[in-house]
Amino acid sequence: MALAFTALTSLLLIAIFIFKEGVPFIARVGFRDFLLSSDWRPQAGHFGIYPMIVASLLVTLGAMLVGAPLGIACAVFLNEFVSKPVTRVIKPTIELLAGIPSVVYGFIGVVVVAPLIRSQFGGPGLSMLCASLILGVMVLPTIISISTDVLASVPNAYREGALALGATRWQSVHLVILKAARSGIVAAVILGMGRAIGETMAVIMVAGNTVQVPRSALDSVCTLTAKIAMEMGSATGPHRQALFAIGVVLFLMIMMFNALAMTAIKKRFAGK
Amino acid sequence: MTDAVKISNRNFSVFYGAIQALRGITLDVLAHQILGIIGPAGSGKTALLRSMNRLNDLNPNCRVEGQILLDGEDIYQPEFDAVRLRKRVGMVFALPVPLPLSLFDNIVYGPRLSGIRARARLNELVERSLQAAFLWDEVKDRLQTSALRLSGGQQQRLCLARVLAMEPEVILLDEPCSGLDPISTSRIEEALMALKSKYTIVLVTNNTKQAARVADTTAFLLQGELVEVGPTDRIFTAPKDQRTNDYVSGRFG
Amino acid sequence: MRIPPRNTQALAVTLLAGATGLTLAVLVFVIVFILGKGLPVISLGFLFDNPQEMGKAGGIFPTLVGTLILPLVAILIALPAGVGTAVYLSEYTGDNLATRIIRFGTDCLAGIPSIIFGLFGFIFFVTTLKMGWCILSGALTLAIMVLPTIIRTAEEAIRAVPAGYREVSCSLGATRWETVLKVVLPNALPGIVTGIMLSIGRCIGETAAVIFTAGASLRLPHSVFDSTRTMAVHFYILAREGISNENAYGTAAVLILSVLLVNSLSYWMMNRFIARRTK
Numbered sequence A: 001m002a003l004a005f006t007a008l009t010s011l012l013l014i015a016i017f018i019f020k021e022g023v024p025f026i027a028r029v030g031f032r033d034f035l036l037s038s039d040w041r042p043q044a045g046h047f048g049i050y051p052m053i054v055a056s057l058l059v060t061l062g063a064m065l066v067g068a069p070l071g072i073a074c075a076v077f078l079n080e081f082v083s084k085p086v087t088r089v090i091k092p093t094i095e096l097l098a099g100i101p102s103v104v105y106g107f108i109g110v111v112v113v114a115p116l117i118r119s120q121f122g123g124p125g126l127s128m129l130c131a132s133l134i135l136g137v138m139v140l141p142t143i144i145s146i147s148t149d150v151l152a153s154v155p156n157a158y159r160e161g162a163l164a165l166g167a168t169r170w171q172s173v174h175l176v177i178l179k180a181a182r183s184g185i186v187a188a189v190i191l192g193m194g195r196a197i198g199e200t201m202a203v204i205m206v207a208g209n210t211v212q213v214p215r216s217a218l219d220s221v222c223t224l225t226a227k228i229a230m231e232m233g234s235a236t237g238p239h240r241q242a243l244f245a246i247g248v249v250l251f252l253m254i255m256m257f258n259a260l261a262m263t264a265i266k267k268r269f270a271g272k
Numbered sequence B: 001m002t003d004a005v006k007i008s009n010r011n012f013s014v015f016y017g018a019i020q021a022l023r024g025i026t027l028d029v030l031a032h033q034i035l036g037i038i039g040p041a042g043s044g045k046t047a048l049l050r051s052m053n054r055l056n057d058l059n060p061n062c063r064v065e066g067q068i069l070l071d072g073e074d075i076y077q078p079e080f081d082a083v084r085l086r087k088r089v090g091m092v093f094a095l096p097v098p099l100p101l102s103l104f105d106n107i108v109y110g111p112r113l114s115g116i117r118a119r120a121r122l123n124e125l126v127e128r129s130l131q132a133a134f135l136w137d138e139v140k141d142r143l144q145t146s147a148l149r150l151s152g153g154q155q156q157r158l159c160l161a162r163v164l165a166m167e168p169e170v171i172l173l174d175e176p177c178s179g180l181d182p183i184s185t186s187r188i189e190e191a192l193m194a195l196k197s198k199y200t201i202v203l204v205t206n207n208t209k210q211a212a213r214v215a216d217t218t219a220f221l222l223q224g225e226l227v228e229v230g231p232t233d234r235i236f237t238a239p240k241d242q243r244t245n246d247y248v249s250g251r252f253g
Numbered sequence C: 001m002r003i004p005p006r007n008t009q010a011l012a013v014t015l016l017a018g019a020t021g022l023t024l025a026v027l028v029f030v031i032v033f034i035l036g037k038g039l040p041v042i043s044l045g046f047l048f049d050n051p052q053e054m055g056k057a058g059g060i061f062p063t064l065v066g067t068l069i070l071p072l073v074a075i076l077i078a079l080p081a082g083v084g085t086a087v088y089l090s091e092y093t094g095d096n097l098a099t100r101i102i103r104f105g106t107d108c109l110a111g112i113p114s115i116i117f118g119l120f121g122f123i124f125f126v127t128t129l130k131m132g133w134c135i136l137s138g139a140l141t142l143a144i145m146v147l148p149t150i151i152r153t154a155e156e157a158i159r160a161v162p163a164g165y166r167e168v169s170c171s172l173g174a175t176r177w178e179t180v181l182k183v184v185l186p187n188a189l190p191g192i193v194t195g196i197m198l199s200i201g202r203c204i205g206e207t208a209a210v211i212f213t214a215g216a217s218l219r220l221p222h223s224v225f226d227s228t229r230t231m232a233v234h235f236y237i238l239a240r241e242g243i244s245n246e247n248a249y250g251t252a253a254v255l256i257l258s259v260l261l262v263n264s265l266s267y268w269m270m271n272r273f274i275a276r277r278t279k
């Protein structure tokens, strides 16, 4: 059954080919100059991606500030406070969010959110704030669907136990159920972060794409993914290798998120 | 009737992980007889039955020791083909499990696997097996409807017919009447009595009266051990072991 | 000061309900906004005419064709591999090193963002294998991308097939392989189809992985070795390069409608499947 190894082989191929292009480049430019320099001028041979790393991390953080509370609240509400038939309608509706293509979210960011930010807070509008808001909405389905699964797997005995001791529903939720589901919800948030940091097209459209370390949320920023996608079409030689090197950084970040999420999930099952 | 030994269990044990379900069973199954196996729940009746057509192979946690001979050949030796074995030793399960197909397709499932394709031959097999299972008259007009739409009793007779259509040598039945009403039960018992001239039958039952009614020989299992085996009359009238006596007289947990 | 539990409860429920309402509102807003602006643009001409001046005028016909073909070819490639893996994971092996590695690989693959798939497809299929920007490069890339979805849904569906069916089939003299073909796969079919639909939905909406592998040609493709442009890519280019806002809205509306249609179909199938299973 060689077929069964297709996924694994693909993963290895992806890693090999991206690393093969990117790693020698990083070695040549130097680890520090690549990761910690702010000077990105491919034509002049300068390839510092520090601002983009910062931008990716900040945008992701911002997205989590929007998406995590909203998503977890949604999941808790649907699981603990709403009757089954209602959940059965609302949950698929929310999962439709996941089906809306990322370019459409990006477009909404451009024509609705960015002008709003510009008129209310000033700045260019296409900014870190705009990207965080859009990404925050885009990670909702991931966070909601994993969190609901986790909450649903908390044994009913916990709920009944807490209620029997005279707790209100909300007390049973925040004292007992959220504790029991904690590592699973952490995993959901980490997976959401993985999605946010990897998102590309929507971010290109709304983040403004200025290579700089932002001083405020209203500044225009350029993320790792945006840099790759915007310059991929025209880049050649070392410039192209540099983009693959960014791919390597991104790949490692994502794998780290995945590993963290898997550990969180494992912990959950070990704790039982 | 001959006294030829069809299946011979020799010091046979079954383990499910750490649990030993059977402890050194030595038991002969005579050709063209009904062997009844009785015993309380968990005594290993199903384990024994599933060993005789190597269905336990499907369970990766299962391990066996000892020998089972079919016509003198050890079915657990590596070169023995388990798939061919199952065509010779058919099985009816405790709960009727019709495949989600039509009645017709259920019955010809086995024959088709053996390469029988001719429509006339398949039709003939279906009619003959359904008649032998006393089901033909009830379903002959709806052979193409889903088997899931039959009643429980009909489903179990369908399962019997499905096994008969393979034309096996031995039929294993695992508590085939446990979920059935008395009328369906007596239909199945009738069928079995009629079938034993052609087949060798092993009938596991949790109902001692059923064993008394249809079995020629009866074996009593308890906690994985074979306590006693003998002609049905003797087991029920003059058991040698106190535990057998307790069980058949209903003074047992 | 202690707030009585009843009041915290009321406050909490209000907040939670508010969050849920907000999420739903965002969803409804996105869909209504796009459809509201886009539906008036859609006409038979818009759907079936060729674009003019890079999409400034005319219709979107070639991108409709691209959106139809690319996911289909991707599924044709991913399906045997995905279902084969699922069968292997659930039917032939217990929990051993091989299955654990495969599962790990599948999980990792599921977490990889589409831009990485795009990079890989570009360097591997387009450049190294010299296939160029074409439907096949794009479809192979998308196939890898949806593989985890197909494997997971198929495995779940296969595991949901009652063990009794397998036992009956084997006891009637079927080999493992015959049992898989005749009993397991037919009964897992609705679940497998659900996975296919979800994957098609994902492919239709995909941009980053497509634009670097299948290219963005507006000509009608004649074979899988021609480049093509999907609706998502077309919409991205229209919006990003400010070619035509009107046509961008129209394209987005068709795009959203197709994705919603495909996803609703898959939910419907999944529910029917679950209903049948629990009966």
Ligand SMILES: Nc1ncnc2c1ncn2[C@@H]1O[C@H](COP(=O)(O)OP(=O)(O)O)[C@@H](O)[C@H]1O
Pocket (backbone or CB within 6 Å): B016, B017, B019, B020, B021, B039, B040, B041, B042, B043, B044, B045, B046, B047, B048, B059
């Ligand atoms: N698949 C299995 N895994 C683990 N233990 C099993 C399995 N099947 C049966 N057993 C154990 O083997 C013993 C005999 O079971 P079984 O043969 O089903 O008994 P019976 O059919 O007489 O009720 C029981 O203790 C039961 O718990």
Ligand SMILES: [Mg+2]
Pocket (backbone or CB within 6 Å): B045, B046, B047, B174
């Ligand atoms: Mg039993």
